[in-house]
Amino acid sequence: MLDELIVENLGVIERAEFRPGRGLVVMTGETGAGKTLLLGALRLLMGESADAGAVGPFGSETVVGGRWIVNGEEMAVNRRVPRTGRSRGYLDGMVASVASLSKAVGGLVEIIGQQEHLRLRRPGQVRELLDATLDEIGMEAMASYAKSWEERRRLEGVRAELGGGRAALERELDMVSFQADEIEAAGFSPGDDARLVSEARRLRNREALRGHLGRAGEFLAAARESLGETSGELSAALALDPGLGELMAAVDSAEQFMEDAAYQAEAAGESLDTDAGTLEDLERRLARLGDLRRKYGSTLEEVLEFGSRARRRRGEIREMLGTAEDLEADLAAAEGEVLRWGEALSEARRRAARELAETALGHLRDLGFGRPVLRFEVSDAPAAAHGCDRVRLLFASDERLTPGEVGRVASGGELSRLVLALRLAGGTGSAPTMIFDEVDAGLGGAVALSLGRKLAAVSRGTQVLCVTHLASVAAFADQHWVIEREGTSASLGPVDGEERVAELSRMISGDSDSVSGRNAARGLLESAVSRGG
Secondary structure: OEEEEEEEEEOOEEEEEEOOOOOEEEEEOOOOOOHHHHHHHHHHHOOOOOOHHHEOOOOOEEEEEEEEEEOOEEEEEEEEEEOOOOOEEEEOOEEEOHHHHHHHHOOOEEEEEHHHHHHHHOHHHHHHHHHOOOOHHHHHHHHHHHHHHHHHHHHHHHHHHHOOOHHHHHHHHHHHHHHHHHHHHHOOOOOHHHHHHHHHHHHHOHHHHHHHHHHHHHHHHHHHHHHHHHHHHHHHHHHHOHHHHHHHHHHHHHHHHHHHHHHHHHHHHHHOOOOOHHHHHHHHHHHHHHHHHHHHOOOHHHHHHHHHHHHHHHHHHHHHHHHHHHHHHHHHHHHHHHHHHHHHHHHHHHHHHHHHHHHHHHHHHHOOOOOOEEEEEEEEEEEEOOEEEEEEEEEEOOOOOOOEEHHHHOOHHHHHHHHHHHHHHOOOOOOOEEEEEOOOOOOOHHHHHHHHHHHHHHOOOOEEEEEOOOHHHHOOOOEEEEEEEEOOEEEEEEEOHHHHHHHHHHHHHOOOOOHHHHHHHHHHHHHHHHOOO
């Protein structure tokens, strides 16, 4: 539930602290005092777009903060909207995107207001309203239909890719097979290009290398001979001075090193005398690599990656061609599943439509309609992502009138009550906080009392916030807040006792000090209590 809302510099609100409790919480005040600004603040926390024009005259930015209690844990959300520049969001003190705010808060609050009338004009929205009331069998049918629809789309995609171009796919298969085989047959591995270049350069310069190695061997032999003489002298010195043992060992080690180096130089020279065809093989490998690079990539790594892609594509095409054999049968089966689950979903929608319409009609009668007509028309339609039917909401304010789609036949006041009746009949959604924004427009008398009683009933399981102009509705509140405007600023505070009586009196008679207005207000409060408010 919403535990606290703090608003700074939003329109005429300089600063307001709103701490709604459980049950039915109403907000009242003169027209233009700024009641709907509080809902605008909540919309900001829900991630809706920010309007810099709403920044008030009391600073350079609007600041909105909210705290929710979710499963016993606190969640803090903030939004800052500067007069110029982009807004910023915060979730539990950390910077957050608008999308993150929407995800975190969007499911916690549902606002039902005049703008919802527009939703009833859209067939898709009417269908969603009905689908929210499907029974367990209906929900299963909807999930199964969605799964079968996606499978049919997948198979249609395969068929579209095959199309009439099976021959084209087979030509592509030949091509990618040739490419994959050519690259694979070349037998190159990562790093082979550098190794081949190095080896070819060595063999191309073998005469020069042989000369260098020959002279190096001579120098090593001379050094070894010199070290042999040195070793002889040190042996004689060692006989006279045993302390020269380490020096003697170092010279012996150096002599052995020179011997090994001379052997390696000789072996390296001899390796240059191997089969003359080795260089020719290297040149052919380099030429092959160059040919592949011209076709498939500027480096060996790119060539090898091209080969991998060609092998993958070869596998895909083979699978597609193999699938094509059974594609039509699979498609027929998928279409059968779509129709089967589509029929099941349509039947579930008809069941839900009857129950929802019947319950909503009861609410409509309580809200001032004598003999209204309301029904959902579920008719056959070509299969689509949402099902195999078309859903329309038909309405007439009196059974003597011909029902029509609500967007065409219902007035603004009728739509307001219709929205509320459907919401009440449908369970009002799953959000823990419901907000009704002036849904009482055009109502009064016994109908207003019925509205207040219904909102109070809903609030027993859900926190309900309601912006209202009707004392008959406000009297049912568990908590009553009043927003007052003085000049260019507005303030918000809770009222109780005689203060609440005075506010109800103002709403009834226009005068908070009117004796008759106060008596009527007390009567409303007593009536609300006796009627279960």
